[in-house]
Amino acid sequence: MTLPPDPEGRPAEPSDAPVAAVAAVAAVAAVGTAVGSAAAQVLRRVFGYESFRSGQREIIEHVVDGGDALVLMPTGGGKSLCYQIPALVRPGTGIVVSPLIALMQDQVDALRALGARAGFLNSTQDLDERRAVEAAFLAGELDLLYLAPERLRVEATLRLLDRGSIALFAIDEAHCVAQWGHDFRPDYLMLSMLHERWPSVPRVALTATATPETHREITTRLGLADAYHHVADFDRPNIQYRIVPKKEPKAQLLHLLRTEHPGDAGIVYCLSRASVEKIAEFLAGQGIPALPYHAGLDSRVRAEHQARFLREDGIVMVATIAFGMGIDKPDVRFVAHLDLPKSVEGYYQETGRAGRDGLRSTAWLAYGLQDVVQQRRLIDASPCDAAHRRRLGTHLDAMLALCETVECRRVGLLAYFGQRGTAACGNCDTCLEPPQAWDGTVAAQKLLSTVLRLDRERHQRFGAGHIIDILLGRSTPKVTQHHHDTLTVFGVGEDLRELEWRGVVRQLLAQGLLAVQGEHGTLALTEASADVLRATRTVALRREPERVARSSARSDGDVAGQGAGQGGGRSRRAAPVELPAQAAPVFEKLRAWRGVTAKEQSVPAYVIFHDATLREIATRMPTTLTELATISGVGENKLAKYGQQLLDVLADAAEAPEPD
Known part of the structure; x- marks a missing residue:
């Protein structure tokens, strides 16, 4: 492989560098040659690394030899090298299919800075820019070319690829092909045609988030049953996972940023556009440089905010989940969620945007009863068919189980992705401050009995707040208006505080012993509720420990x-x-x-x-x-x-x- 042009497009001639630098480059090249592997030479010469990480060499050499591969590797685990190095070693241009149009320029800039010849084709370019890239591809002057999947629907693009020399196809963010994945993209379904049209060109599909089920679906839809499959260790030991009860979320977030991450870059995820705007404004008012990002903003504003986040130090991006996929910023020190993610896949991918550089980072989630009610209500109101709603409910149940576990967060997270038998990490909140489990059977019976009596005797249903008022014996206007102070369960729950009762409701919802129904989020019994009421099933609940002052997550080094x-x-x-x-x-x-x-x-x-x-x-x-x-x-x-x-x-x- 010859030394590619520099980022400005000039040939990398020896005269471009000082004599001493040329000598040093030659010394490095000699070291690479001694390794005896073209891939290892590229790893050293272009990327500056002495050795491959676990699994990389096998994947890369398989693709270099012309084989297909399916790579499941966590964010920051080195997936990109698994197609970049083969593209640099094999003759022709590596075609990278990526859904991230807004980030292609930055991805290409990073490759050019390494000396690789990279380009992209997407809707952000004018005609002259596209023609220049197409000409470079046809002339064999590109090592990598990035395309959005939508562009492969254009016949002119397919004819262009027919005329050039293709080293490989890399399908990035391959979980987008899965119908039940968290970032489904219909255009990914057509990518099976790559092998049909170019049967001799190797394909490598890559993703950071795939359960065994999603893995199987990617394999089937892309026709990769005979490919080399690599499933990496999904653990990210540098990330500390913490889930806290939601009390005053803005104040809790501000405390996290001021005490543990002052001046750090990070991402704050919110469910709604309105919440994004409010939190960004709040943080900015507190002197923290925060920017909003959501689909309702003008595209130029979104692009400007994304560019600032990538290029400036210490920016906090407050965003919906529309932001972040493919973000390569390595020094994101924290990811905070102020609303409950819809699935463990989404949570893992979003938190994985922290600490790509391997340094200590925080994944923090504030989670409360209203989150559960809201997510259940959104599922019930979804226009999709019953099977899809059931799948959404299953995803949410898994997320709730992770929130409510008394075991190590990391163990539960890895088990969800099929990685079982791991030891407790000693670094998540449940390891550092183990919560207590208590027998909540009687408390559950009191609460379920209240819901039962309202439904059966009064033909009425109410939300959690009203149920708790009855249990605590509060004669609120609403309680007295409906004569609920005459119920036999009125005041039977004074042994617990309101916060504790809200935790009981939240955990009964998580365990499927309560359901949310209707537009107003009223509570209803489930089939499983009867076993608790008949005392044939016990209910174990999680009691949050008293929080102690926490030292900075980064102070340990x-x-x-x-x-x-x-x-x-x-x-x-x-x-x-x-x-x-x-x-x-x-x-x-x-x-x-x-x-x-x-x-x-x-x-x-x-x-x-x-x-x-x-x-x-x-x-x-x-x-x-x-x-x-x-x-x-x-x-x-x-x-x-x-x-x-x-x-x-x-x-x-x-x-x-x-x-x-």
Whole structure:
């Protein structure tokens, strides 16, 4: 493989780089050649990594040899290398099918910064831009070409591909092909035609979220039964999962950001557009740089907000789930949910956008009774058929079970994706502050009896708040108006506080012992309720522990790992590593240089270098280009382009006087 042009499109001739840089590049190339593998050479020369992560080599070599592959690997696990390296090794252009039109420019910028020749075709380009990319493809001048699945419905696109040389097809976000997945895209269903039209071109389908059922559906719909299947460890040990009772969500979120993540980039997910606007305005009013993102905003505003989030440090994006798929920003330190996700798949994918660099991050969810009622009501009101509603209900039940578990969150999350037998992580909220389980059978009988009497004796149904008022013996205007203070259950629940009763309702809904019905979210019994009322079934409930002051989730240090640019640590339980005190000011100087450089080139800062690479540089303090070339994440192109600048920054930092 010849050295590709640089991001500005110039040929990468030796005269473009200082003589010392050329020598260092040659030394790196010699190391790669010694490995004896074209893929390993590309890994070192282009991406700057010494070794593959678990499973990558087998996938890459299989695709390089012309085989198909289906790759299930968590966000940040290094999926992109599984098609990028084969595209660089095989003759022709790798065609990447991606649903993320708004992010294609950033993906292409990142590849060009590495020295790869990349382009895209989508509706954001004018005619001249599209023609230039098409000409480059036909001339064999592209290593990778990104397309949206919708573009493959256009006959002109298919004829264009027929005329060029195709190295492989990469189907990114492959879970979009699954009818029951959380990001279903009908256009993905037609991708089975790729093999029919180009039978000799290998295909690699990739996704970060697939249950065994979704895995089977992707296999069937894309015709990948005979492909090489790789299912990675779905654990993200650098993410701390926490689910808290929702009390005052805005205040709870503000406390999280101020005490644990001041100045950090993060994402806050809300269910509705109105909530997104309110939370973004609230955070901005509290001095936190927050931007809204939802489908109701003007497309130019959305694009501007997304660009700021990717390119600036410390931006908090408040968004609906329309935001985030495919986001490559590695330094998202937290993902917060202020509303209950609809499924475990959605929750896992959204929380997985935190900590792609392998450093400590937080997945935080505030969850309350109203969330359950609202989600049940949305399912009941869904215009889809009964089978689809049942599937939606099953997804929600699994999400509620994860919220209400007294066991390790991570164990439950991994079990959902078919990864069983894992040990408790010791790092989620239920491990750090184990909740107590208590026998809630009597409390459940009291509450179910109240619902039963209202329905059977009065032919009335009410929401949770009114039921709890009756149990607590409150003579509210509504209670007295309906003469509910004359019921035998009036006041029988004074042994529990209102907050505890709301927890009982929430958990009975989660266990299928209560149901939500109608537009107003009234409570009704289920078939399973009778067993509790007849005392033939006991009910175990979760009691939240008293919360103690929590230290910063980042104070324990960062998770060490192989090339965080590949997205994570070397082992499932990587040891925390602190940035040495003497390296901290050097790291900040490097970040400042990176910020200026990224702004000059109009690209996100992580396109220049990831934080993990700068941390290693600051710690090791290389003094020559040859030493710099051994840093993880410093490939040939970046060494030639930025190497001397980095050494100058390090020299200045070394000469700076130490603070008193």
